[in-house]
Amino acid sequence: MMPKPVPAASYRAVQRALRLLEAVSQHGDGIAERALARQAAMPPAELARLLAMLRTEGYLERLPDGGYVTGEALRRLGSSGDHQGVLREQLHTKLSELRDDIGAAVYISRYEDGEVRITQFSAGANTPPVAEWVDFKAAAHASAVGKALLTQLDHDGRRDHLSRHKTIRLTSRTTTNERALLSELDSRPPTVPVLDLQAYAIGTVCAAVPLTAGASVGCLALSLPIRQAHRLRSAARRLNEQAAPVLLSLCI
Known part of the structure; x- marks a missing residue:
């Protein structure tokens, strides 16, 4: 079961950001922006945008001479004997920042061993998490997280998942027709956020965007109480904008 070979915009940005990090790491005393532009072969606007992101995330520093x-x-990730522990800490910090920036509970989910797994999340008193009233593993057909993950699988991978987890009705908005669900997944552009308008749980709306890197399938998601449903699309756009820094952390 493999992800579809169409990379999301966030993955393309991360590929270019990794090229920049590799180029900078080859110059211990620093590399000028003009030389970096030549080595990375990037347009000035794209280079400036990626350098700003890498500085914000703490992966690059700018010297007084420019x-x-x-x-x-980046040094902590490279030098620590507990790479996974440092990564979890960095992701926790990033998710907390996203939670406060967007004003919503946020989640990282992975598709591992044929199952939907929420690997990390950040919520608070004013940003409550989704109440998991049905196991997320059994509700991929209804949730934004599940659909974002299934969208990244090939046709056989989706059929395999649905053969093990039936499209049961969770609310009146749940898609239970398997053919209709597969058609929806096939037609969904990989860069468009997936929205859940109370298909998983009454009283909650959600959005998810892909975090795909190679054979790894994941997504970044948020949830809002129904009284804030008017914010969902703008929150989803903001989530999409912030997918690249999260994916970059997962790729380093």
């Missing part, structure tokens, strides 16, 4: 060196966040 050159760039690797940042503290």
